[in-house]
Amino acid sequence: MKPQHAIKQASSDSFGWRAGMLRAIRDASEDWATTDGLIWLHLFKTVAAALLALGIAMLLELQQPRTAMTTVFVLMQPFSGMVLAKSFYRIVGTFVGMLAALLLGALFPQQPELYMLGITAWMGACVAAAVRYRHFRWYGFVLAGYTAVLIGIPTVMEPNALFLAALTRAAEVAIGIVCSAAVSALIVPRRSSLALQNALQSRHLNFTVFAVKVLDGAVERGTSQRYFADLVDEVVGFEATRAFAAFEDPGVRSRSQVLARLNHEFMDVCARLHALHQLRKRLRDNHSVRVLESITPYFHELSRLLAAHQERRFDSSDAARLALGLKHVQSTLPASMRAARRPLESDEPQCLPDFDTAGELLYRFIVEFGRYIDTYASLAKNHNPARERPPVRYVSRTNGFVVACTFARTAVVVGAVSWFWIATDWQSGGLAVIGAALTCALTSSAPNPVKLGLQMTVGAAFAALAGYLVTCYVYPAIDGFPLLCAMLAPVLAAGTFLAVRPKTAGYGVGFTVFFCLLAAPDNVVVYAPDLLINNGLALVAAMLATAIGTALVFPVQMxxxxxxxxxxxxxxxxxxxxxxxxxxxxxxxxxxxxxxxxxxxxxxxxxxxxxxxxxxxxxxxxxxxxxxxxxxxxxxxxxxxxxxxxxxxxxxxxxxxxxxxxxxxxxxxxxxxxxxxxxxxxxxxxxxxxxxxxxxxxxxxxxxxxxxxxxxxxxxDKDAPFDARSSVPTPSPKARLR
Incomplete structure (x- = not known):
């Protein structure tokens, strides 16, 4: 028999092993839930919304339920605020596009050449306006463009059917919008307001840590440039998040102006910190030892204050305490700087400009940082300081040549495909024009539209292949809507999985959108594999032509x-x-x-x-x-x-x-x-x-x-880029001859 203490030891070891195993499983589950779990949640919600839209459109016996499915895949986003914002702009864009299609149909009845010329000009103008007005306004302009194409192209020679087609398309799009918004908001919703709050706290923490390093002189050369470059993306991303979070949360909407001011004040604070960093670097490069020794204690004092408030969960009470500390430093700094200035006046008067400039920049940084912290602290209070100040507006700027080139590129691509359709009387030419218009619209905001267009082309090719298999071998063998959903779900989930990955997003978007257009079931399924193959070839050819045209006609990266x-x-x-x-x-x-x-x-x-x-x-x-x-x-x-x-x-x-x-x-x-x-x-x-x-x-x-x-x-500054062009030596004539 084992001794009693050995049994207790074995039992204790077994209990500790089980506890450790449970802890490891819990940690792994939490990590999965915050990473891959979010991807699978978005995938499930997207497929569920698409099938729900398909079912409702079939129940209402609409002409093309596939349009409702396509709407879902274009519309769904991880956060409910994004979906609501896109839904709003999609409704506006759809309505405007419907009016444009009706107007062009009334102006050019049974005149396909003039009608397509008007559609081409309208599409180019909408895509150009989308590039000018970015973020979710981009989506409204894009929708206004290709909705007119989707409605007008099938009825070019049938003006009597145009009005009915416009109403039917609007109903199908509305069903997709409602299903996307409902599923996103009701099934395990991910709130944009929470993401905004987390972004605020994370940004403040990272900035405070970096500011402490700058004030202590512990930033390596090159590190500051990379940090301030990343801040550009954070500032622009925060503005976009604030805009769509206002659609889902009344609290964010009521404090939208405070958040806008907070983002502006954060930009001011970053600019002041960069100025401090640059001046300190220049003093160090110029060997201004006496000035550095004189100002370093004040930098360290502020650094210690910020280091004491580097909480992981920086809330309004922490902000209030930090604001009090900043006000104390602000009130005592001028007198302290004057005391430190007196020895320099008699010993090294040539150092006074550097010392005064450093003191002024430090004081302005403290003032701007204090103003930013006051606004941060007011987020959780009823007091709204933004109402006491002029309103803040984020101003975006786009070069006019970029807008003009976008218009020309879109008009050339869509016009060329339209001309080919009319000249050859191609049976699937209308769908080719729709594919070209969709590709131009969806790639207009991409940094590399050629690459995205080629990815979407490959995705559309696989969508045509999958559509052929589904139409020939799946639809004839099933009966009833539940079985239809069971067969479509894996196909749609595969495309959605690719779409949520940044490196394969183009393939996923091309697959899901064009699978719905080519092979999604209607109320009366037409088993015509030859038509599906022709339509698939037309889409792939048009999208490939669009990618080539985008690369040749005023490419974005000229x-x-x-x-x-x-x-x-x-x-x-x-x-x-x-x-x-x-x-x-x-x-x-x-x-x-x-x-x-x-x-x-x-x-x-x-x-x-x-x-x-x-x-x-x-x-x-x-x-x-x-x-x-x-x-x-x-x-x-x-x-x-x-x-x-x-x-x-x-x-x-x-x-x-x-x-x-x-x-x-x-x-x-x-x-x-x-x-x-x-x-x-x-x-x-x-x-x-x-x-x-x-x-x-x-x-x-x-x-x-x-x-x-x-x-x-x-x-x-020796690192300034002012004479970068002239710093490159021009070769002499003899050197050229050699």
């Missing part, structure tokens, strides 16, 4: 077109220097981030051109913010022109030369901007000597000097 967007990014400094000051900071910040987000989508990551665009964005934010600060201080110091005749002209010259430099950067304009900044500094210093006894006016001129000095350091 260097010339990307250079135009880069020029728009640089011209943001012209906006900062010349536009009216009211609301300027908001327009400048949001449009700059929006333009950089477009470039990040078009340019390959880790490429030389992407790095160059990122450098331009960062220096644009630096100089643009400083120019706005400078203009605000100039407006406040209205007394200065009377004291010195050169004061105002010198500062106006700075704005003109900065705008010229960023519009057409080269070494000559960079030198001219540096000269104008030096001349403005001298003029401001003369006014400072005159008003030195007046404390308020002295501070006004010192803030202007700090802005000018920071602009000067940005222009003198």
């Amino acid at each position: 260097p010339w077109l990307i250079a135009r967007i880069e020029g728009d990014l640089r011209s943001q400094v012209t906006l900062a220097c010349k536009a009216p000051l009211a609301g300027l900071a908001q327009r400048f910040q949001s449009s700059t981030h929006d333009l950089m987000n477009q470039l990040r989508m078009l340019l390959p990551r880790r490429s030389r051109r992407h790095r160059n665009a990122l450098r331009w964005m960062l220096v644009t934010l630096e100089v643009g913010h400083a120019a706005i600060d400078l203009r605000s201080e100039i407006e406040r110091a209205s007394y200065a022109p009377d004291m010195h005749a050169c004061w105002k002209p010198a500062l106006d010259r700075v704005a003109q030369d900065l705008a010229a430099l960023f519009e057409r950067p080269d070494k000559a304009r960079a030198d001219a901007a540096q000269r104008s900044v030096r001349a403005a500094i001298r003029a401001v210093q003369r006014v400072l000597e005159i008003v030195h006894e007046d404390r308020d006016r002295r501070h006004d001129q010192q803030r202007i000097l700090s802005s000018l000095h920071f602009i000067r350091t940005a222009l003198l």
